Amino acid sequence: MTPTDAVSTPGPAPARPRHTAAGRRTRERIVKTAADLIFRKGVAGTSIPDVQQAARVSASQIYHYFADKTELVRAVIAHQVEQTIAGQQPHLDRLDSFPALRAWRDAMIASQERHDCAGGCAIGSLASELVETYEPLRGDLAAAFDRWEAPIRAGLRRMRQDGVLVAEADTDQLATALLAAVQGGLLLSQVRRSSEPLRAAAEAAIGYVESFAA
Amino acid sequence: MTPTDAVSTPGPAPARPRHTAAGRRTRERIVKTAADLIFRKGVAGTSIPDVQQAARVSASQIYHYFADKTELVRAVIAHQVEQTIAGQQPHLDRLDSFPALRAWRDAMIASQERHDCAGGCAIGSLASELVETYEPLRGDLAAAFDRWEAPIRAGLRRMRQDGVLVAEADTDQLATALLAAVQGGLLLSQVRRSSEPLRAAAEAAIGYVESFAA
Structure with a gap:
């Protein structure tokens, strides 16, 4: 799932990256871990190495799924709104x-x-x-x-x-x-x-x- | 003016530091500069050296008025609420x-x-x-x-x-x-x-x- 699948954005739907089931789980773990860290310490207070360490993944794994921190934060926004809605x-x-x-x-x-x-x-x-x-x-x-x-x-x-x-x-x-x-x-x-x-x-x-x- | 003069806090009023008129103006310039930077870049995105440079003061001048960044941010909160109220x-x-x-x-x-x-x-x-x-x-x-x-x-x-x-x-x-x-x-x-x-x-x-x- 790309972040743009979860929020309505104008323009054509982006190509959905094809990940294996294990890949999707890894990506989900990264997003969830980043969301938890950011919820507690803010975006500025959360680095990619922080996320790596907490999610027990390598830098190359993170950069396989997210081009940069902005893309990861974009996924966190999409994740948090879905969590908020699910919680309500x-x-x-x-x-x-x-x-x-x-x-x-x-x-x-x-x-x-x-x-x-x-x-x-x-x-x-x-x-x-x-x-x-x-x-x-x-x-x-x-x-x-x-x-x-x-x-x-x-x-x-x-x-x-x-x-x-x-x-x-x-x-x-x-x-x-x-x-x-x-x-x-x-x-x-x-x-x-x-x-x-x-x-x-x-x-x-x-x-x-x-x-x-x- | 200490930050606690500007906001209602419980307990006795703190001793008011005695600064000269020039000292008060310098302190005000530091607070106003920090407030402007923080408004644009957030607290995490604003360092003491950023404030120094933008306010054209030395590190020792900042630390003369504020023990640390927390104290400076405290003064910025007090400043911003007074600005908000004055603006309304x-x-x-x-x-x-x-x-x-x-x-x-x-x-x-x-x-x-x-x-x-x-x-x-x-x-x-x-x-x-x-x-x-x-x-x-x-x-x-x-x-x-x-x-x-x-x-x-x-x-x-x-x-x-x-x-x-x-x-x-x-x-x-x-x-x-x-x-x-x-x-x-x-x-x-x-x-x-x-x-x-x-x-x-x-x-x-x-x-x-x-x-x-x-």
Whole structure:
């Protein structure tokens, strides 16, 4: 799997590198190890030799799969957004009612509380670190947020179709507001080591969606 | 000025180092230069020699004012929160009506649009980069967000006192939701290079506050 398979990018699909099953597992181990290191120490604080050592692979193995650190980071972004989305299932697949929105919020709060609100959002942290310093990756970061926003958007649209929300509700704008509230709430929760900011932010965004209830 | 003068921290006020007027100007130039470099390249991407060169000072001058990089970064956090707050005046001093909240939102949007939504939030970027990697600075980051949230909180309390908001409105929670919406909105706007996420996020948070109008 190339990173661009996992995030929607414009243009034709890139040729899929043909790796053996063992090769795919090695590549996956490298990406997962790099993602874990970067989550803890940031991209700037994680070197290719760090990844080599932690994943128990050689430099040539890493460079077999990734031309350079940027390509590895690109794969980490794609990996983290898929992990984030997988971690929020089954909620994200059916955000089409107010109880479903609140259950999603509660699951995110519980997830933060399980590790004392440390760590924050893997996507948000990558975005904040990379968006200005690794300009070539801005498209990957935007695609990661789009990927996460898509199910939120789809759920709200279904609520409008089903007549739960009024026809005038701008569900795309509401989806962006929900994602922004989650991002900001996660960052404040991380800094304050308390789930209260995430709860307050998500409650406000969901409460605003409720103001469009039919 | 020590960094702890600028942010509210518990405990007794630290002794204020006595510098001459020229010394204070040199210290200010170092902090401002470091803040600019860090805003563009991150803390990990900014070395003490980078700051020296850009501020045209010697290493011994930097170490005269700052024991180490952590102390310099601490001063940068305090500087950036004061800059952020100064940049949002006079709005932050009178966030005590719905028109005032919308004028604040519009000023933030205009500010982002002036530089094509690049750069994002200086405080949010520092927080995201440092909160897990520089644990000793977490208190400074929390104090920076508290410092920014205080005038939002004060404005909402006045709205409740004045009967603009109902007595049941939890103004502290609403203030946190507003700050989180701004943070998340700024990050999404930075990644998408569009002010729309900030607009959507702030509108949702202000709209939620409106649901508590008396």
